[in-house]
Amino acid sequence: MKTLFLNSTNRSLFSIIGGVVALLHPTFPFILVCTLMVLADVYTAWSLSHRVKRKHPNANDGKFKSIYFGRVFMTLIKIYVLIILSYLIETYIFEGLQIKLTNITAGAVCFWQGWSILENESSCSDERWAKVLQKILVDKTERHFDVDLSELKKE
DSSP states (O other): OOOSSSSSSHHHHHHHHHHHHHHGGGGGHHHHHHHHHHHHHHHHHHHHHHHHHOOOOOOOTOOGGGGHHHHHHHHHHHHHHHHHHHHHIIIIIISSOOOOHHHHHHHHHHHHHHHHHHHHHHHHOOHHHHHHHHEETTOOHHHHHHHOOOOOOOO
């Protein structure tokens, strides 16, 4: 007759998993916020791709294809590892200091993604706010889609 109880190997495995989840639980909000920022960046890159195709039909598809999802996945993994390591360093190495290294790390990731979002939204756009941002930020149209913008800038 089968028992409803877990054998000792499964109990040990569940205990280890539970311990890891309990240890990393404080990092989950940071991971969620950074994941949302990365996904917002992916969405704005996708919308930039559609704007470029409408404005420049002969342009290539650029870097914003679904086959590049692996890069996004690797970026997310790197961000998760960075946040977890920041938390562990903050908790166990800078134990007595009031340094919020996890907050700083997540803030830096969000700033980096926010900058990329602004670049995506201002690139290949004729809006007034986009023209102002194009003086400060990089226009991704030329870099990612092989569209020569030098002739347009002379006008």
